Amino acid sequence: MFFTSRLCYVYIPMTPLSESSPKTTSPWTPCPVLGIESSCDETSAAILSSDGTVLSNVVSSQDSVHRQYGGVVPELAARAHLGTIDRVVQSALTQAQLTRQDLGAIAVTQGPGLAGALLVGLNYAKGLAFGLSLPLIGVNHLEGHIASAWLADPSFPFPCIVLVVSGGHTHLFRRDTDGRTQLLGCTRDDAAGEAFDKGAQMLGLDYPGGPAIDRLARQGNPKAVRFPLSRLQKSSLEFSFSGLKTSLLYRLRGMDQSARTAQAADLAAGYQEAIVRVLVDRAFVAVKSSGVQALAVVGGVSANSRLRALLTARAREEGIRLALPPMAYCTDNAAMIASAGRQLLISGQPPSADLEILPSLRAETYMDRAPLHAR
Numbered sequence: 427m428f429f430t431s432r433l434c435y436v437y438i439p440m441t442p443l444s445e446s447s448p449k450t451t452s453p454w455t456p457c458p459v460l461g462i463e464s465s466c467d468e469t470s471a472a473i474l475s476s477d478g479t480v481l482s483n484v485v486s487s488q489d490s491v492h493r494q495y496g497g498v499v500p501e502l503a504a505r506a507h508l509g510t511i512d513r514v515v516q517s518a519l520t521q522a523q524l525t526r527q528d529l530g531a532i533a534v535t536q537g538p539g540l541a542g543a544l545l546v547g548l549n550y551a552k553g554l555a556f557g558l559s560l561p562l563i564g565v566n567h568l569e570g571h572i573a574s575a576w577l578a579d580p581s582f583p584f585p586c587i588v589l590v591v592s593g594g595h596t597h598l599f600r601r602d603t604d605g606r607t608q609l610l611g612c613t614r615d616d617a618a619g620e621a622f623d624k625g626a627q628m629l630g631l632d633y634p635g636g637p638a639i640d641r642l643a644r645q646g647n648p649k650a651v652r653f654p655l656s657r658l659q660k661s662s663l664e665f666s667f668s669g670l671k672t673s674l675l676y677r678l679r680g681m682d683q684s685a686r687t688a689q690a691a692d693l694a695a696g697y698q699e700a701i702v703r704v705l706v707d708r709a710f711v712a713v714k715s716s717g718v719q720a721l722a723v724v725g726g727v728s729a730n731s732r733l734r735a736l737l738t739a740r741a742r743e744e745g746i747r748l749a750l751p752p753m754a755y756c757t758d759n760a761a762m763i764a765s766a767g768r769q770l771l772i773s774g775q776p777p778s779a780d781l782e783i784l785p786s787l788r789a790e791t792y793m794d795r796a797p798l799h800a801r
């Protein structure tokens with residue numbers, strides 16, 4: 427049995443996104459869009475109305491499947507998606523008070539993610555699209571996270587900086603008025619969510635680690651146990667969290683079990699502080715160096731309460747507009763996939779009936795594909 431390193435997906439050579447689609451495009455006609463997400467350990471289906479309002483967003487988490495292993499087991503994730511996907515889609519339809527026949531398009535996560543997990547969602551979406559003669563659009567999971575910033579706040583302005591911070595990604599983007607998206611920097615090693623998950627494992631906390639550290643840290647003092655802040659150069663827009671992880675490991679090695687237990691909350695608070703301070707710091711370096719007035723922070727780690735508090739305070743101080751999606755749109759969900767897919771269709775991206783999964787899809791590859799227009 428082996429576990430996923432979220433940054434190291436198996437490389438399977440596939441046709442690039444831009445080449446897999448037919449060249450013909452049809453004009454966008456407003457319609458309800460079904461979104462399907464199955465890239466990692468959440469099976470999710472959501473429906474957006476013709477005007478883009480979220481009618482339903484059903485998420486079935488696999489936490490209980492993976493908890494005993496302390497990480498996502500790819501084979502188990504794929505099997506769990508298989509057992510759940512039809513029920514999740516049905517319940518998204520029921521909650522939206524629609525039937526399959528009311529749908530006008532389907533958006534599905536194409537990558538990056540776990541190959542087996544992606545296959546389940548993509549093949550389900552393909553079958554449904556074929557059976558109902560609906561257009562099918564492939565969505566980059568990162569683009570989905572970015573789109574989540576506009577789900578709750580459709581008037582969020584451009585240009586803006588978007589920090590995607592999740593279990594697999596710590597990426598800073600600039601999104602311009604024309605929808606063009608530029609990658610400014612990313613992590614050199616672990617993603618912030620990965621640092622949370624691995625840190626939690628070392629502290630003996632439950633899976634998933636991010637929420638567990640978040641909860642425990644509320645009872646601790648972030649200044650009691652200080653961890654090094656991984657600042658690269660002052661103006662750098664890159665991140666590095668592997669040193670922090672090592673620092674926690676060495677600190678724990680120097681403590682016996684009773685000291686670990688006594689200081690657990692302070693350790694969690696100090697460790698969390700070292701992650702979130704760097705995230706806030708780098709995000710605002712990007713805001714200032716780009717001269718933009720708006721910052722969106724999205725992805726699973728954006729659910730962190732300390733990160734949200736620090737970002738909110740700093741944005742107020744700097745007079746910057748901040749978008750922090752509601753919790754339901756932070757961690758993996760299909761509403762963000764439906765929204766990103768809908769935007770692709772609006773911007774004229776041709777649908778494709780013969781999509782392939784793209785497990786190792788890179789942010790840069792995708793961002794060149796089609797500029798998105800958020801509204």
Ligand code: ADP
Nearest residue numbers: 466592593594619636637726727729730757758
């Ligand atoms: P993926 O990385 O597959 O895109 P998500 O976007 O759902 O997945 O993000 C999952 C990551 O978010 C995990 O690493 C998890 O620990 C982290 N996370 C979730 N909630 C919190 C939280 N409250 N504090 C810190 N990290 C969190």
Ligand code: MG
Nearest residue numbers: 592726757758
């Ligand atoms: Mg995600």
